Amino acid sequence: MRAMNRAARMVFTLTLVLAVAACGGRESRSTFGTDGSHPAPVADNKPLSIKGSDTMVILGQRLAEEYMTANRGTVVQVNGGGSGTGIAALINGTVDLAMSSRSMTDDEKEKVKQNRGSDVVEEPIALDALGVFVNSANPLQQLTIAQVRDIFRGKTTNWNQVGGPTAPIVLYGRESSSGTYDYFREHVLDKGDFAPRVQTLQGTAAIINAVGQDRNGIGYGGIAYAKNVRALSIASDSGPAIAPSEQTVAGGTYPLSRKLFLYYPQNAPERARKFVQWSLTPEAQALVTQVGYFPLTKAQ
C-alpha cells in the first residue's frame, strides 16, 4: 500500500514537474506584459487553487476536504511540487495560495509585488519539526547538529565516527525545489553544500521509504511522515539531545522546528483570504495536530 502511494506520488510529482516545465515560465511573460497593467481581482466561482511544499500536501488536502464539507459548493485544489514551485506559481499568477515550508526571500516578495500588483501576505499556519531519520536497525539514538552537518556535507562517511556501527553512511535528501532542502541547508549545513553523494528523492515519503529499506541510510524530512524509521534526538551546539515530540517542538527546545506558511498577494480573491482565515480557527488547527504537525497556538 505504501509502495503504491509512493509510485503514485512519483508519477504525480513528475507530471507536475513536466507540466510546470511546459507552461510555467512562458505564461508569466505573456500574461503580465511590460506595460504594468495587472488584472484586477474579480469575484468569481473559480476553484481555489493551492500549490507548493510537498511537506504540506497532506495538511493542505485535509484542510481542503474539511473546508469543502463546511462550505458547500466551494472547490479547493491542492497540489505539491515543492515550496519553490508553489512560490514560482504564485509569482506567475497561476495559483491563489502558495504553501511553503520556508519563508519567502525578499527577492521573491519583490517579484510577487511586480507581477501581481500588491504586497504578499505571510500567514504561518502550523509548526513542523524536521526529523533526522535512520533505519530502525541502526543502534544510534542521537546526534549533534554539528555531526549531522558533517554527515550531510560528506566529511563524516562512516557510522563509527559518530558512535554507530562500522558501516558506510548512505545519504538521502530532497531535490533543490524543496523547502525542506532549503531549511536543512540553511539551519543544519550553515548554507554549505550538500555532499554530491546525497541521493535526491522526490518527497519526504520517498526518503522515509528509502531509509526504511537501507540499514545504513540517513535522511531528513517532516516528522509527520516518520514511519518504520527512527527519528534521532538532536542536540544543538550548546544543549542536550532532545527527541522530537509535541512538548519539545511547541516549547521550542527541539532545535529543528520551523513554521509552515501560506502566502497570497494582498489583492487575492476573497476565496483565498477566507480559506487562510479559516485555517487559523481551532477547528482547523485540530486537523493540524491530526496529520502530525503542531498547532501554532501553543508556541506563540
Add this chain to the structure above:
Amino acid sequence: MTRGRRIRNALMGGVFSVSGWVAIVFIFLIFLFTFKETIPIFTDPEVRHEANVEKFFVESQEGPTITDRYVWQPTSDVPKVSLWPIILGTLKATLVGLLFACPIGVAAAMFTSEFAPARMREIIKPVIELLAGVPSVVMGFFALIVLATWLQEVFGFTYRLNAINAGLALGFALVPIVYTISEDGLSAVPRAYREASYALGATNFQTAWTVVLPAAAPAVFASFVLAFGRAIGETMILLMAGGNAAITSFSLFDPLRTLSATIAAEMGEVVVGSAHYSALFFMGTLLFAITFVSNTVGQWIIARMQRRMQGAAR
C-alpha cells in the same frame, strides 16, 4: 464516379503529406526552441558569469578526488555547473544497459529465427515485443523496489540504487528494441544462404553464427544504434532506479544521475531565464546532438554494410 474517386484520392494524398510535414516541422521547432533557450549561455554576460561552456567542462573547485572537483550544484550559494558527473552518469547507465541488452536481444533473435520450432517462435516473439509496451515508470518502479533489494542482497552493494541496478532496468527496456529489429533482419536473410551453408556440411549453429548473423549485420547494428538512442533519452527508469546523485565517479556501484533525469527533476523549480535554466536547456541540446550524431553515423555505417553485403552477394 471516376472524378469523385480522383478528388478523394487527391484529398487523401494531401492529408497524408500534410501529416508527414507536420511531424517534420514539429521536430524542427522543438529543436529551435531548445536551442534558443540555450543561447544565453553564449551571449548573456549575467548568465555566463554563472554558467558557460568552459564552466561545464573544467574543474568546479579544488579537491582531493574527481568527485570533489567536478560538481553539479547549480542552486548552491556558489553555483557549480560541471556537466561531467551527469554525462558520466548517462554513459554508465547506457553502457550497462547496452552490455546487458545487446547480447541477450541478439541471442534471443537468433534463437527464434534459427533454432526455435515454429510454434515456439509464435509465442516468444509477441511476448518479447510485449515487453516494449511496459511503461518505463513501471520498469523503474520494479527496479526501485524489487531489483535493487535483490541485487543488494546478492552482491552486498553499499548503495541500493546504483549504475548496475539502473543499467539492468534500462536493459529490460532495450531488449525488445534489439530483439525485434535483429529478428526481422535475421529472418530476411535469403533461404539460399542457409541451404548453401548446409550443402557445405555446416551444422545448424555454424550456419547461424558464420553465415546468417554476418548477413544480417546491418540490421543487428541498426538495432544497437536505436537502443543507444533510447538509452540516452530514457528518463523515468533512471530517475527512479539510478539513485539520483550527481557523482563524478567511474564506479558502477555508485548512484548516478543522467542528463534527461536532471532536466526532468530540476526544470520544475528553475527560475525562467536564469543560468540554471539555460544550463538545463544546454543539456537538452546536448542530448539532441548526441542522438542526432549517433543516428546519422549509425545510418551511414548501416548503408555501408548493406552496400558491402550486396557487393559480396553478387
